[in-house]
Every structure is written in structure tokens, then in C-alpha cells.
Amino acid sequence: MTVDGWIPVDTKTLKTRFDNVYAVGDVNSVGTPKAGVFAEGAARTVAAEIIASVKGGEAAAYRGIGSCYVEFGAERVGRVDVEFLAGPPTGSFYAPSTQLVSEKKEFGSSRKAKWFGL
Numbered sequence: 231m232t233v234d235g236w237i238p239v240d241t242k243t244l245k246t247r248f249d250n251v252y253a254v255g256d257v258n259s260v261g262t263p264k265a266g267v268f269a270e271g272a273a274r275t276v277a278a279e280i281i282a283s284v285k286g287g288e289a290a291a292y293r294g295i296g297s298c299y300v301e302f303g304a305e306r307v308g309r310v311d312v313e314f315l316a317g318p319p320t321g322s323f324y325a326p327s328t329q330l331v332s333e334k335k336e337f338g339s340s341r342k343a344k345w346f347g348l
Contacts, residue, residue, distance in 0.1 A: 234259070241315055242291035243279050244272055252276045260294065262314045266341065267296040291315075299334040302326040307334045 236259035237246060244252045244260065253259075254276055255269035262268040271292065278289035294314030299307050306326035313320050324330065342348040 243289070244276050244292055245279070252279070260292070260315070262294040262296070263298075265296065265298065266345075267298070268294060270341075270345075271295055297337075299330065299337070300326075305331055307331045309333070 237253040237257050239246055239253045239258045239260055241260050244254060244258060246253050254272040255266075256264040258272070260272070262272075271294070275289065275292040282289040293316045295312070297309055297311045299309050301307055305328055307330040308326040309324040309330055311322045311324075
């Protein structure tokens with residue numbers, strides 16, 4: 231059963247109502263943006279949950295943390311860092327700069343390498 235088209239999950243663990251089944255990324259009801267950076271954080275949480283269930287102990291709760299880059303043109307990029315689930319959403323905005331252009335490029339290329347081996 232879905233809630234408004236999303237798979238319901240425990241927001242701290244990303245567990246579904248089925249034993250040993252988690253929902254990560256664009257399919258879950260956790261309430262974070264549907265962007266890869268949030269799916270990456272959710273995947274880390276699920277991996278920690280699985281390890282904790284095997285070894286015993288508790289994993290840290292999913293906090294919905296991510297960064298989004300914003301293009302402003304003229305070779306300038308800004309960044310917003312947000313946290314959605316540790317209370318009211320909070321964030322920080324970093325003004326557009328040329329330095330953030332290189333950071334955004336590095337972020338993108340590191341994810342391509344990490345996720346796809348490119």
C-alpha cells in the first residue's frame with residue numbers, strides 16, 4: 231500500500247512494513263527532495279541499519295541532509311545545504327562564486343565515479 235503514491239517508511243530507518251525491506255530514493259514517503267544526494271544519504275543509513283541488525287547495536291537515524299548547487303550564470307554557482315528531518319528544516323545558503331563552480335564540478339564527477347565507475 232502506498233501513501234499518495236509513495237512507499238511508507240519509518241523516517242529514521244527507512245524500513246517499510248515488511249521485514250528487511252527498505253525504500254530509498256524517489257519511491258519513499260520520507261519527505262526529502264527527490265534528488266540523488268538525498269538517496270545517497272538514505273542508502274548510507276540503510277547500509278548502517280543492515281550492519282547494525284547483523285552485528286547488534288543501533289545505527290544513526292536518517293536526517294535528510296543534502297547540498298544543492300544553483301547556477302547563477304556568468305560562471306557563478308551558489309550552494310544550499312539543508313537538513314530536513316532533525317526538527318524543523320534548516321539550511322545555509324552560500325552566495326554565488328567562481329569557487330563553487332569548481333566544487334560543483336568535483337561533486338558531479340566524484341558521484342559519477344562513485345555510483346557508476348565513470
